[in-house]
Amino acid sequence: MTAKKTLSHTLGFPRMGAHRELKLALEQHWKGDIDAAALEAVGADLRARHWVIQREAGLDFVTVGDFAFYDHVANQIQLLGCEPARFGFGGDEPVLSRYFAMARGVQVDAEHTCGLACNHGNTSEGSEGETALEMTKWFDTNYHYLVPEFSSTTQFKLASHRLFEEVDQALQAGHPVKAVLLGPLSFLWLGKEKEAGFDRFSLLEQLLPVYENILARLKAQGVQWVQIDEPILGLDLPDHWRHAFEPAYSRLARSAPPVLLATYFSPLQENLRLACQLPVAGLHVDAVRAPEELTGVADWLPSHKVLSVGIVDGRNIWRTDPDAALARLRPVADKHQGALWIAPSCSLLHVPYSLQAEATLDPEIKSWLAFAVEKLGELQTLKAVLNDDAASVQAALAEARSACAARRSSPRVHRADVALRLARTTADDDRRASAFPQRQAVQAERFALPLLPTTTIGSFPQTADIRAARAAFKRGQLDEASYRQKMQAEITLAVRKQEAIGLDVLVHGEAERNDMVEYFGEQLAGFTFTTNGWVQSYGSRCVKPPVIYGDVSRPAAMTVAWTTYAQSLTPLPMKGMLTGPITILQWSFVRDDQPRSSTAQQIAWAIRDEVLDLERAGIGIIQIDEPAIREGLPLRRAGWKAYLEWATRAFRVSASGVADRTQIHTHMCYSEFNDILPEIAAMDADVITIETSRSGMELLRGFGDFKYPNEIGPGVYDIHSPRVPSVHEMINLIQKAAGVVPIENLWVNPDCGLKTRGWPETEAALLNMMTATKLLRQKLAPNSQPKATEDS
Numbered sequence: 001m002t003a004k005k006t007l008s009h010t011l012g013f014p015r016m017g018a019h020r021e022l023k024l025a026l027e028q029h030w031k032g033d034i035d036a037a038a039l040e041a042v043g044a045d046l047r048a049r050h051w052v053i054q055r056e057a058g059l060d061f062v063t064v065g066d067f068a069f070y071d072h073v074a075n076q077i078q079l080l081g082c083e084p085a086r087f088g089f090g091g092d093e094p095v096l097s098r099y100f101a102m103a104r105g106v107q108v109d110a111e112h113t114c115g116l117a118c119n120h121g122n123t124s125e126g127s128e129g130e131t132a133l134e135m136t137k138w139f140d141t142n143y144h145y146l147v148p149e150f151s152s153t154t155q156f157k158l159a160s161h162r163l164f165e166e167v168d169q170a171l172q173a174g175h176p177v178k179a180v181l182l183g184p185l186s187f188l189w190l191g192k193e194k195e196a197g198f199d200r201f202s203l204l205e206q207l208l209p210v211y212e213n214i215l216a217r218l219k220a221q222g223v224q225w226v227q228i229d230e231p232i233l234g235l236d237l238p239d240h241w242r243h244a245f246e247p248a249y250s251r252l253a254r255s256a257p258p259v260l261l262a263t264y265f266s267p268l269q270e271n272l273r274l275a276c277q278l279p280v281a282g283l284h285v286d287a288v289r290a291p292e293e294l295t296g297v298a299d300w301l302p303s304h305k306v307l308s309v310g311i312v313d314g315r316n317i318w319r320t321d322p323d324a325a326l327a328r329l330r331p332v333a334d335k336h337q338g339a340l341w342i343a344p345s346c347s348l349l350h351v352p353y354s355l356q357a358e359a360t361l362d363p364e365i366k367s368w369l370a371f372a373v374e375k376l377g378e379l380q381t382l383k384a385v386l387n388d389d390a391a392s393v394q395a396a397l398a399e400a401r402s403a404c405a406a407r408r409s410s411p412r413v414h415r416a417d418v419a420l421r422l423a424r425t426t427a428d429d430d431r432r433a434s435a436f437p438q439r440q441a442v443q444a445e446r447f448a449l450p451l452l453p454t455t456t457i458g459s460f461p462q463t464a465d466i467r468a469a470r471a472a473f474k475r476g477q478l479d480e481a482s483y484r485q486k487m488q489a490e491i492t493l494a495v496r497k498q499e500a501i502g503l504d505v506l507v508h509g510e511a512e513r514n515d516m517v518e519y520f521g522e523q524l525a526g527f528t529f530t531t532n533g534w535v536q537s538y539g540s541r542c543v544k545p546p547v548i549y550g551d552v553s554r555p556a557a558m559t560v561a562w563t564t565y566a567q568s569l570t571p572l573p574m575k576g577m578l579t580g581p582i583t584i585l586q587w588s589f590v591r592d593d594q595p596r597s598s599t600a601q602q603i604a605w606a607i608r609d610e611v612l613d614l615e616r617a618g619i620g621i622i623q624i625d626e627p628a629i630r631e632g633l634p635l636r637r638a639g640w641k642a643y644l645e646w647a648t649r650a651f652r653v654s655a656s657g658v659a660d661r662t663q664i665h666t667h668m669c670y671s672e673f674n675d676i677l678p679e680i681a682a683m684d685a686d687v688i689t690i691e692t693s694r695s696g697m698e699l700l701r702g703f704g705d706f707k708y709p710n711e712i713g714p715g716v717y718d719i720h721s722p723r724v725p726s727v728h729e730m731i732n733l734i735q736k737a738a739g740v741v742p743i744e745n746l747w748v749n750p751d752c753g754l755k756t757r758g759w760p761e762t763e764a765a766l767l768n769m770m771t772a773t774k775l776l777r778q779k780l781a782p783n784s785q786p787k788a789t790e791d792s
Ligand code: GLN
Pocket: 113, 114, 115, 457, 458, 459, 510, 516, 577, 625, 627, 667, 668, 669, 752, 753, 754, 755
């Protein structure tokens, strides 16, 4: 009797390269420094190297089709021949230039402001020409894909040879190939209708023949497997979408090589049996996000099918505990009669490339981590053990065991003082002393702000000069005193400009912050930073998330010196600026040894300490930014309530230590907030500033209907473009806002921080904003009588 052999594979690999070679090449190409052929050569070289790494780690296939010059969904749009007609492509333009036209728009490409994560959809827009495809978050990751556009005139045809060429490249290099495609249902689901009344689901019938064609081609080329990703099986789907899987896959199976249907990111739940019974040769499940479903899958999956278990976390950077993984895998191997494969839970696109480049990371913490390359090594170890060849991986196994044991018991991770403090918290810690109406009265008296108070969101233009000073200080080329002087000069400049513009509540400008999460992470205990831990956010943009490895606390004040310096320059109220606990959590790699909610509470207490220090130092208005609160929502609606409860509690804990007379602001941007308005209200900030201007204040209607109880500053101009909006435009927006929000609760401010803008347009836009506000103050003042005409 021969024991069955476990195989290993990966759902995808990071594209950028060990040193972000792809980013570099892309940006050179866009500048015109290298031509398309040179860019293609960089791509081919990266693929070749990544396949070698996969083979060297003993994977049984290389994965082909996960590479993209910008985004894999954009690749699929070209493969399926459904580039939107609005781009007016004639068909003879080079494929790559059409590709970048869709990705980046035909004219100008607008910038981001929000630092680290660039977490917004809708990031590109042309002032003329054709705007780029909309960009939005890939499920609950920080990767952004380009949104396919559909209408009744959309047609599909096999239109790009890129995938087949890449398959040839891999075959010629002698690799066994598993090609990967985004499945037809997920592809349609992730797109958007561009025509009123049209339902993209109706395109399925037309789309399937093209998939059949693609699969037949791949089969003829000699690929061994095709991995078809249908991550939407982990979402709450309407019935007609669920019911479409069976017939669609029956049809595809006819022409296809063996198909591995891949699901990931969330539990299959009501789709579990459906996924197990589809007419495909294998199923991949995410055993990190849904370990509880493994037994059910092993029960339901027919014995002739391959079961691929995503056992290594593709979304986080922790080393896999081999014993825990084996304990999970062994019963499945026994139960499932058919073949067993092991893999990362999802594509490794979402983790950095390799730890090899981390020369300065604390060696002990480093030993607790695994990036993409190391995760492939983990698969190799697990596979050897499962295949009764543990002897060949003895050293790797021992090293992993001792690192995981050390992490479990390390006092750097588990701190008694933090635990004690959290244990002492009471139910009241997340409640302000008085309800909003009382606070509002006290604050109105204290600050005596005019009707329609004006402010900004926090950051002012980060000039090349500022960035150079910060970098020099970091490298040790600028001493502390000179650095402080330089930053103080920037603060002074920002304060004087704000006074000249006439703003009511000032900010210090955030010149000292390179990023709104990193700045705090660097000063909090329990965080560490990599030097090369880049993860693709969109296109050539990468982010380097902090790593939260241990209990979080705040050893010393983080912002008080800068803020009080700024306050010392002016009699006007100076707003203290902090990043909120959920945004810090969302934009970091977080611990996997305790619930996210626990980490959020720890960060909340650290931020609360800072809030109280600011208050003690005389700062009367404090803003706690939470732009990422919505993106933490679980993929399944059933999980929303629990998340929102702990997330809003974390915010309130951070904000509620202050007296009634201290005014707490929060800021949110670039999400759909209408479906979580009660929870936003439950955060109980005295003032919320929020992005609204792009949608023509659509968002605000939600706030009006819901009767948002506290004060609110809807953004009256879009900071993502250098365009200076007119006084007239802003008057219109403020008036619209005044139609739905009681005027005495209304603030006036831009949409978001101004760090990516230059000073000239910033000053011009803010001046127009002030002019608009002043005109409206005269017009709208609740008790201003219309002036009687003196004489006639
Ligand atoms: N205070 C931050 C800034 O102005 C807020 C950024 C954000 O909303 N992401 O830059």
